[in-house]
Amino acid sequence: MIEYFSNSRELVLQEQVAIALLNKGVVLGQLSRLEDELGVYDQLIERFGGSRELVLQEQVAQALFNKGIVLGQLSRLKDALGVYDQLIERFGDGRELVLQKSVAMSLLNKGIVLGQLSCLKDALGVYDQLIERFGDGRELVLQKSVAMSL
Numbered sequence: 416m417i418e419y420f421s422n423s424r425e426l427v428l429q430e431q432v433a434i435a436l437l438n439k440g441v442v443l444g445q446l447s448r449l450e451d452e453l454g455v456y457d458q459l460i461e462r463f464g465g466s467r468e469l470v471l472q473e474q475v476a477q478a479l480f481n482k483g484i485v486l487g488q489l490s491r492l493k494d495a496l497g498v499y500d501q502l503i504e505r506f507g508d509g510r511e512l513v514l515q516k517s518v519a520m521s522l523l524n525k526g527i528v529l530g531q532l533s534c535l536k537d538a539l540g541v542y543d544q545l546i547e548r549f550g551d552g553r554e555l556v557l558q559k560s561v562a563m564s565l
Contacts, residue, residue, distance in 0.1 A: 426468060433463050433474035440481060449485050456482040469511055476506050476517035483524060492528050499525040512554055519549050519560035526564060 417435050420428045440455035456478040463471040479502040486495035499521040506514045522545040529538035542564040549557045 426470070429463070429466075429468075430470045430474070433459060433471055436462075437474050437478055437481070440478065444481075444485060449489055452485055453482060456485075469513070472506070472509070473511075473513045473517075476502060476514055479505075480517055480521055480524075483521065487524075487528060487531075492532055495528050496525060496532075499528070512556070515549070515552070515554075516556045516560075519545060519557050522548070523560050523564055 417432055417439070420432050423429060423432075436455055436459040440452045440459070443449075443452040443455060459478040460475055460482075463475050466472060466475070479498055483495045483498040483502070486492070486498060502521045503518055503525070507518050509515060509518070522541055526538045526541040526545070529535075529541060545564045546561055550561050552558060552561070
């Protein structure tokens with residue numbers, strides 16, 4: 416599917432290619448092929464990272480988030496922090512809920528990783544940042560991230 420529609424300029428088909436790449440990465444992870452999973456996320460990010468279309472930005476944000484998790488599983492914690500920072504910087508100003516959700520979850524995971532690295536004051540600062548940024552949010556998914564950070 417990815418190969419067949421890879422050259423299409425139609426947004427609906429580009430979205431399907433992005434979703435297929437994301438799902439391929441997830442399946443590779445389920446097969447414990449973590450390095451291959453990272454490679455697929457990198458493909459997706461490289462291919463669609465410059466798009467302004469929300470449906471593609473959503474897939475890029477999810478690929479970055481998943482990449483951070485996989486790097487953590489590989490004990491590449493500093494690399495995971497870098498990916499979370501990249502996601503937060505890239506999508507931090509987004510007003511769309513799907514992007515805010517990715518930013519909130521990345522802040523939460525960044526705090527967890529900082530805790531694993533024994534950078535406890537930094538972790539607390541990140542949790543405070545998450546609470547300040549999303550504490551007034553009424554959406555359940557944002558409230559969940561705030562609650563977990565508290």
